[in-house]
Amino acid sequence: MSHIVVIGAGQAGASLSAKLRGLGFDGRITLLGAEDAPPYQRPPLSKKYLLGEMDKERLFLRPESFYADQDITLRKGCAVAAIHPQDKYVSLADGERLDYDQLALTTGSDPIRLPASIGGDLAGVFTVRDLRDVDAMAPYFTAGKRVLIVGGGYIGLEAAAVAAQRGLKVVLVEMAERILQRVACAETSAYFRALHGAHGVDIREGTGLTRLSGAGHVSGAELSDGSALEIDFAVVGVGIRPCTDLAEAAGIEIENGIKVNSLGQTCDPSIWAAGDCASFAHEGAVLRLESVPNAIDMAECVAQNMMGADQPYVPVPWFWSDQYDVKLQIAGLNSGYDRVITRRGDKEGALSFWYYRADRLLAVDAANDPRAYMVGKRLIDAGKSPDPALIDAPDTDLKSLLK
Structure with missing residues (x-):
């Protein structure tokens, strides 16, 4: 019986697995997830979930029973050690071996963290990527606390909005000349600068973080303009990196992510990739789209191609952000x-x-x-x-x- 293994149980991995069954694939499907939770939505983490307006179960993409009902073997808390393309198997951290006929990499991305040399490893320094991150920082979001947000992209601005709504004292620093500089025009930046200013957020553009300080737990920050802040915690939103380590170690070609052709196929014809981790050619450039719609659309297209559809993926990019x-x-x-x-x-x-x-x-x-x-x-x-x-x-x- 044919066996498809999917590494990464996020939006793309869950969508790909469900689509395979929907298309009539009758072989084995094993979905490997590093987290202890079933596949869940990530966008609400830094908004409704952090605000306490959404329960954890409402984050789940589908009830956990769905996977058993669809004969999809969901392995939670499962760490993958290596991919062995020549022999077509995956080895898990506990030594178990999983043979595959086709392999899909939906490994997503990880947040860029501050180096330990500038205090990035202090307690009270958080990133916003998964349930564990948000559950750990949620107790700090109480009125009167002082938070430093590092990074003026959408993740940083969304965290700033939640903090301001909760009554925290918020300073946001952005090294670039303006917030959202990498992703939006000056007019959009100005709109959100004014919005946050109206809610009391202190936005400092053209200002970097020199270092965080504290005796075990962060308590202060030195900024590139020479100023110093007393803070209770910090949230870092300075970008993400595609999770390509497994693919790279297995000899899969990497270019701004796991490089795939128009079908979602890597340089190994039995290995595919979709979502945040995958890069593909589009209008003369190599793109990686970091969005839920891309994760779903690309994963479903890859599922069709794993079934022999031979259908090129044509991205239709759209995104959203909720602030206040x-x-x-x-x-x-x-x-x-x-x-x-x-x-x-x-x-x-x-x-x-x-x-x-x-x-x-x-x-x-x-x-x-x-x-x-x-x-x-x-x-x-x-x-x-x-x-x-x-x-x-x-x-x-x-x-x-x-x-």
């Missing part, structure tokens, strides 16, 4: 934009930012403006680019652009 009462929805990829058009929505406070390269629409950031997001996403998916002057004109009915 603002939902930011992002459609497309803004790489290479040379113009941004700001458009006010129908409701108070609704704004959208439309990214163009010459006359081509690349992406849309929509803040509390679901209409702009919906229209922008449909236009980008269809490869349509309305005249920028129409987007700039307040009286343009956005839906008319879809005709």
Whole structure:
């Protein structure tokens, strides 16, 4: 009987396993997860779960009974030691050997941590990636506590929003000239800078962390501008790295992630990859998309190709971020934009930012403006680019652009 082993029980691994069964695969499926919990949603961790508005069980992608019902062997708390491509088996940390016919790598990514040399190993220094991280930091989120957020990307800003809502004193430092510099235009950065400022968050751009200090537990921070802070804990959100160690040790080609072809296949035809860990060619560049939609869509496409569909993966990028009462929805990829058009929505406070390269629409950031997001996403998916002057004109009915 054919055996498919899936390493990584996150969104991509769970989606791939379920899709295989949905497509009628009748062989064995073994889903290996390093954590003790069944596959769960990660986006709510730094928002509703941290705020106490969502129970742990509501995070689970499916009831645990689903995997048994679908004859998917879910192995929780299972550490993989190595992949042996020539002999087509995986060795586990406890010495067990799992033979496979096909192997899927959905290993995800890990947060970048601060080096121990600047205090990154002190107690009270957290990253936001999994349940253990958030469960460990949750007791610190009480009114009056002083927190330093390191990094002004979406993870850092979401953590800052939760802390501010909980009544903490929040300082956020970002080494770059502005928050969200790597992922968004200056207009989107300005929108969120003002939003956080209105909630009392002290954002310091162009300011790095020199070191954290404390006797075992973090209690202070020295910043690159020479200032010093007294803090009760710190949250680090300075980016993530794809989990490629197993693949690299097995001789699988790595390029900004586990390199796959248009089908999701690695340089070894019996090994596939999907989700945060996988990189693929798209419009002349090698991309890795760090998002839930990509994890699901790519994993399901790979499952089809493992069944012989021979269907290239075509990404349809979209993302979101929740901060305070603002939902930011992002459609497309803004790489290479040379113009941004700001458009006010129908409701108070609704704004959208439309990214163009010459006359081509690349992406849309929509803040509390679901209409702009919906229209922008449909236009980008269809490869349509309305005249920028129409987007700039307040009286343009956005839906008319879809005709």
